[in-house]
Amino acid sequence: MKIIDKKQLAPEIVRFIVEAPQIAKKAQPGHFIILRYKENGERIPLTIADYNREKGTITLVCQGIGKSTYEINRMEVGDSFLDLLGPLGKAYPIKKLGTVVCVAGGLGVAPLYPKAKALYEAGNRIISLIGAQRKELLIMTEEMAAISAEIHFSTDDGSFGHHGFITEPLRQVLAREKVDEVVAVGPVPMMASAVKVAREFNVPVVVSLNALMVDGTGMCGGCRVTVGGETKFCCVDGPTFDGAAVDFQELLMRQRYYQEQEKEAFYRCKLEEAGQE
Amino acid sequence: MRQQMPKQDPAVRRTNFDEVALGFTAEQALAEAKRCLNCKKPLCVQGCPVEIDIPQFITLLVAGKPDQALAKIKEKNSLPAICGRVCPQENQCEKQCVLGRKGEPVAIGALERYCADWGRANQAVESTGDPAGAVKEKVAVVGSGPAGLTAAADLALMGYQVTLFESLHAPGGVLRYGIPEFRLPKAIVDYEVGNLTKLGVEIKTNVLVGQTVTIDELFALGYEAVFIGTGAGLPYFLQIPGENLNGVYSANEFLTRVNLMKAYLFPEYDTPIRIGKRVAVVGAGNVAMDAARTALRLGAETVSIVYRRSRAEMPARREEIENAEEEGVVFRLLTNPVRLEGDERGNLTTMVCQKMALGEPDASGRRRPVPIPGSEEELPVDTVIVAVGQGPNPILLQATTGLALNKRGYIEVDPETMMTSIPGVFAGGDIVTGAATVIAAMGAGKKAARAIDRYLAAKKEAGK
Ligand SMILES: Cc1cc2nc3c(=O)[nH]c(=O)nc-3n(C[C@H](O)[C@H](O)[C@H](O)COP(=O)(O)OP(=O)(O)OC[C@H]3O[C@@H](n4cnc5c(N)ncnc54)[C@H](O)[C@@H]3O)c2cc1C
Ligand SMILES: Cc1cc2nc3c(=O)[nH]c(=O)nc-3n(C[C@H](O)[C@H](O)[C@H](O)COP(=O)(O)OP(=O)(O)OC[C@H]3O[C@@H](n4cnc5c(N)ncnc54)[C@H](O)[C@@H]3O)c2cc1C
Ligand code: SF4
Ligand code: FES
Numbered sequence: 001m002k003i004i005d006k007k008q009l010a011p012e013i014v015r016f017i018v019e020a021p022q023i024a025k026k027a028q029p030g031h032f033i034i035l036r037y038k039e040n041g042e043r044i045p046l047t048i049a050d051y052n053r054e055k056g057t058i059t060l061v062c063q064g065i066g067k068s069t070y071e072i073n074r075m076e077v078g079d080s081f082l083d084l085l086g087p088l089g090k091a092y093p094i095k096k097l098g099t100v101v102c103v104a105g106g107l108g109v110a111p112l113y114p115k116a117k118a119l120y121e122a123g124n125r126i127i128s129l130i131g132a133q134r135k136e137l138l139i140m141t142e143e144m145a146a147i148s149a150e151i152h153f154s155t156d157d158g159s160f161g162h163h164g165f166i167t168e169p170l171r172q173v174l175a176r177e178k179v180d181e182v183v184a185v186g187p188v189p190m191m192a193s194a195v196k197v198a199r200e201f202n203v204p205v206v207v208s209l210n211a212l213m214v215d216g217t218g219m220c221g222g223c224r225v226t227v228g229g230e231t232k233f234c235c236v237d238g239p240t241f242d243g244a245a246v247d248f249q250e251l252l253m254r255q256r257y258y259q260e261q262e263k264e265a266f267y268r269c270k271l272e273e274a275g276q277e
Numbered sequence: 278m279r280q281q282m283p284k285q286d287p288a289v290r291r292t293n294f295d296e297v298a299l300g301f302t303a304e305q306a307l308a309e310a311k312r313c314l315n316c317k318k319p320l321c322v323q324g325c326p327v328e329i330d331i332p333q334f335i336t337l338l339v340a341g342k343p344d345q346a347l348a349k350i351k352e353k354n355s356l357p358a359i360c361g362r363v364c365p366q367e368n369q370c371e372k373q374c375v376l377g378r379k380g381e382p383v384a385i386g387a388l389e390r391y392c393a394d395w396g397r398a399n400q401a402v403e404s405t406g407d408p409a410g411a412v413k414e415k416v417a418v419v420g421s422g423p424a425g426l427t428a429a430a431d432l433a434l435m436g437y438q439v440t441l442f443e444s445l446h447a448p449g450g451v452l453r454y455g456i457p458e459f460r461l462p463k464a465i466v467d468y469e470v471g472n473l474t475k476l477g478v479e480i481k482t483n484v485l486v487g488q489t490v491t492i493d494e495l496f497a498l499g500y501e502a503v504f505i506g507t508g509a510g511l512p513y514f515l516q517i518p519g520e521n522l523n524g525v526y527s528a529n530e531f532l533t534r535v536n537l538m539k540a541y542l543f544p545e546y547d548t549p550i551r552i553g554k555r556v557a558v559v560g561a562g563n564v565a566m567d568a569a570r571t572a573l574r575l576g577a578e579t580v581s582i583v584y585r586r587s588r589a590e591m592p593a594r595r596e597e598i599e600n601a602e603e604e605g606v607v608f609r610l611l612t613n614p615v616r617l618e619g620d621e622r623g624n625l626t627t628m629v630c631q632k633m634a635l636g637e638p639d640a641s642g643r644r645r646p647v648p649i650p651g652s653e654e655e656l657p658v659d660t661v662i663v664a665v666g667q668g669p670n671p672i673l674l675q676a677t678t679g680l681a682l683n684k685r686g687y688i689e690v691d692p693e694t695m696m697t698s699i700p701g702v703f704a705g706g707d708i709v710t711g712a713a714t715v716i717a718a719m720g721a722g723k724k725a726a727r728a729i730d731r732y733l734a735a736k737k738e739a740g741k
Contacts, residue, residue, distance in 0.1 A: 085485060225521075268544060
């Protein structure tokens with residue numbers, strides 16, 4: 001659970017390499033972990049962005065968007081997480097399909113990478129489409145390029161690559177050639193639009209959902225999502241699901257339930273930090 | 278006359294998370310103990326799932342030997358401070374007590390609690406075992422609820438090298454994440470877990486067996502036997518429209534946020550909980566009472582229990598129903614939710630209910646509730662907590678090939694040996710019986726420990 005390497009990938013996006021031999025041994029693409037970094041901390045789910053079974057390490061990429069993730073990003077090499085549970089969730093089955101388009105929005109590259117890499121190693125031709133708000137928030141581009149036959153970028157502000165959303169390059173690729181599967185990971189609205197585009201072209205699309213979670217073991221039901229009209233527990237049945245069947249509207253609303261409280265906690269945490277300086 | 282245990286005043290206690298029942302004073306304990314007739318054929322013992330020698334421990338208490346009284350209890354029950362607080366004595370020992378025929382039974386549960394609390398206050402270290410002497414085989418215990426805790430303790434006392442695996446970050450099972458602080462202080466759970474460590478049991482939290490490590494791998498790691506005590510932790514929902522609206526919690530989630538994650542101390546603790554002004558809890562078991570009383574303490578203005586049968590069928594312990602009532606929980610009986618409605622942001626606003634009447638008895642022997650046509654009513658709500666039961670968590674069961682389950686999805690065991698369909702793998706507690714009681718889980722843990730001992734002894738014998 002000790003952090004053995006830390007690298008700032010972009011503003012408020014940090015990559016950690018963590019000692020976790022037992023988890024590394026079992027990790028597969030699609031798996032995630034839950035960690036607590038201090039005694040009164042929340043249980044925070046993060047995707048296993050890579051793993052090295054020989055070295056017994058896993059890679060986590062964390063974006064500081066609230067109090068907990070902000071504080072995690074302030075941990076240093078040599079520090080240890082208090083608790084680390086995993087691997088959790090169902091592994092994403094890796095098959096040789098042909099051509100797979102991997103679409104990532106923002107931090108979504110991190111959870112997407114292990115799937116893309118495994119698909120590549122299984123002999124698939126990978127076309128990667130990576131979007132972010134602006135150039136400096138594009139992460140893991142080299143890793144993705146290394147496994148991609150083709151890679152395109154987009155930024156919301158036009159500072160790099162296509163100016164606009166990543167769904168536009170997706171539409172171009174799907175219009176241009178036969179694709180066997182789309183894998184989309186990112187913010188909910190981005191996954192929802194990627195699904196919409198993929199469905200227009202009748203291409204199967206899988207997504208990775210990040211419902212709010214508590215235990216991550218199927219014990220609380222807080223992570224429930226509606227897939228194909230049925231209630232599923234994201235932590236046990238997912239987090240990878242058939243995108244065409246997901247109720248994204250519900251997911252978005254459920255993710256926002258604690259927004260006010262979380263904002264207040266984050267504000268206080270920043271105030272305290274400012275007070276210490 | 279039966280002594281009444283002092284309690285916090287309802288108006289005060291509904292605003293704090295401190296323990297409600299305060300325990301007997303020494304005088305009260307003595308007076309109550311003296312009521313026992315010390316029967317030759319004590320019926321109370323027959324009512325006790327682990328057959329504590331009740332008249333014997335009470336006699337020792339009368340004799341002014343609480344240490345020996347406690348030792349007597351501990352011969353059969355390793356968690357008396359917990360059982361004294363949460364056992365449904367009114368259905369067990371106290372139900373059978375002869376004094377109950379004409380008047381009120383001896384307050385056996387309160388006396389058990391008294392002895393245990395005396396021990397915690399007055400006995401510095403309990404050294405019942407000799408950890409250094411652990412020389413027998415390695416045994417793995419999966420799940421740290423009452424079943425796992427008991428099995429681990431008993432096996433350690435027999436000299437086995439025991440490792441206890443728990444998926445959450447803190448051991449205790451329902452005792453930790455389910456039953457609230459005001460009914461079972463977590464310091465008591467910590468104390469019992471501490472005793473386990475003293476016996477030499479190694480506790481590994483954050484291990485989800487089935488995912489982090491499989492049962493097969495445990496054997497490969499040198500464990501000679503495995504006990505599964507993973508409980509019935511999967512929350513059931515109502516399967517009605519609107520159940521995924523914001524503000525609808527399973528009791529498990531609600532209680533876990535509060536008990537395990539200490540959301541009631543937010544923002545000092547980081548996990549949030551949102552409690553509205555109007556809370557409805559669906560169900561009428563212990564879980565529902567705990568959720569309702571927790572909601573009050575979090576500041577809800579009105580908390581109602583919504584239950585489709587009548588008062589007589591409510592499965593919760595009598596004491597807890599009374600406590601809830603005293604604290605101001607409203608009971609809406611013969612009322613069944615049919616639909617939940619929300620606003621444009623997906624936040625819950627209304628529970629639509631139907632009135633019920635009791636019809637013919639059903640399979641459970643209780644009268645079946647039938648809807649009264651045209652009786653729909655709207656209940657404005659901000660929070661709904663669903664407490665209609667739990668099932669078996671599928672993770673370990675699906676990951677373990679060859680593990681036979683019964684029709685309801687629980688693990689099948691040989692009732693004599695507690696062994697599952699896989700040789701060397703034993704199971705007990707809620708994962709075998711379905712949601713039951715702390716004492717039943719404890720009893721199963723004890724029985725399994727003895728069975729594992731016999732199994733490993735026989736195996737060793739055969740190997741010679
Ligand atoms: C299976 C899974 C895998 C994940 N993988 C990663 C990962 O690899 N890297 C990473 O940085 N994050 C990941 N997340 C999201 C991460 O867990 C949350 O960002 C984190 O819990 C937020 O905690 P916080 O206290 O910092 O922010 P909070 O203060 O809790 O939240 C800040 C804001 O973000 C929103 N929010 C909180 N949680 C989520 C969520 N799960 N999804 C969308 N919005 C949310 C809140 O509504 C709030 O407005 C994953 C989540 C899941 C469920
Ligand atoms: C809110 C509530 C109130 C209750 N009140 C009472 C009461 O007043 N009196 C009473 O007698 N009973 C009560 N009960 C019932 C009682 O608590 C249970 O019957 C009892 O705890 C069952 O014990 P167990 O050891 O079988 O399982 P549990 O206590 O459920 O413990 C199982 C443990 O196993 C862990 N686990 C699960 N799967 C895995 C895995 N794959 N790997 C590792 N660990 C795993 C879980 O995290 C958990 O910690 C209550 C239950 C609840 C939920
Ligand atoms: S039945 Fe009642 S009176 Fe008789 S021994 Fe038991 S507790 Fe005492
Ligand atoms: S996070 Fe609790 S059931 Fe999924």
